[in-house]
Amino acid sequence: MDRRSGCWEAGGATVSLGRYLEYTDDAIAARLSEMTPEVIEQLQGWPALFAYEFSEYDDHNSVVAWVGRITSIQIRGSSARIGCEFDPSVPPLTLRKMLAMLWELDIEYETDRTHWAVKDIDLEAVLRSKGIIGTLPAPVSTPQLAITSETVERALSEVEHLVKTGRGAASALDRIHTALHGYLIQLCVDASLLPVQDEQLSLTAAFKKLREDHPKFSYAGPRPGEVTSALKASSSIIEVLNTLRNNASMAHPNSAIVPEPEAMYLINLARSLLHYVEMKRTTN
Structure with a gap:
């Protein structure tokens, strides 16, 4: 989440590492606290929500967030530069839509603070339950393999x-x-x-x-x-x-x-x- 309007549409934002993993469960924070290449790969592999601080918007129809993925993470001193890419199959999220699913997104008091949190939620399931994305057929299941490694x-x-x-x-x-x-x-x-x-x-x-x-x-x-x-x-x-x-x-x-x-x-x-x-x- 960032306060500076336009940064996400421009391709990314810079976040203080002191605010990395704020509003994150302690167990998750312990696993991800050190920004190793493996952790960076994990963070880039997960879906992400790129949002602006809600207090900057009065109109509930204003777009305040997008779903996508982190394309790059660059560390410089005490800051991290996050590159982002929006998922074209998910519509932009208005303030009204975001307020309607705060509980499902495990978001509480952090809506007015620039930070980077990691949540243990099924983002796709939340978006489907709110009618933001449609229901897709179940994927092909993975078979049980008798011989494996x-x-x-x-x-x-x-x-x-x-x-x-x-x-x-x-x-x-x-x-x-x-x-x-x-x-x-x-x-x-x-x-x-x-x-x-x-x-x-x-x-x-x-x-x-x-x-x-x-x-x-x-x-x-x-x-x-x-x-x-x-x-x-x-x-x-x-x-x-x-x-x-x-x-x-x-x-x-x-x-x-x-x-x-x-x-x-x-x-x-x-x-x-x-x-x-x-x-x-x-x-x-």
Whole structure:
């Protein structure tokens, strides 16, 4: 929250580090107090609310806040420069709308003070409950994987967290790529298709090796030509996921990020592919 009108529309604001984590739960503040690269990555991966101090506005129809994400955090002395980007799928929030959901946003007395708080809330759920954004179909669920690794489990857990706790699908692209990549390589190793676990094998190459060399991935049903074409198309999707992960996700400091609808579409496709691979692996 900032007092200076126009800063958020201009792309960001400077906040005193002395006001960082004000009005934040003690447990959350303890985890995020030191601005390490890991903490900065976390903060940039979460949805954010960029607001102005309410006392500067008398008209309840005035726009006072936007939903978006932090694009950059630069530390200089005792200040932090926050870069921001608004989510085009969420309308600007008027003072009237903000006042109507203060409790749900865990906002109390801080509406008239410049500060930076971190809240443990489901921002997307709050916006839906207030009719600010529409109700979307439930995303494809993540399957239960019998064969996995610590890396895969952690990546899938982070995908779930990013998708459920706000508009974080663009950030989750990197994590779903890591999970799918690690899982396919593990299956190749377990089936002796690779002599040792080779993380240098690309995601596309790992899926191709499974599809062509793993005995359980052969297809003997009707219309084999069409089914094979569909499976080959999955390889193209994987290749696209690879490219977007490197050039348009939060995995690297990219200036342009895949928009939320397309990012969620790709995550759902990757989850569907996980379902398919797990079903083939467990079918007798």
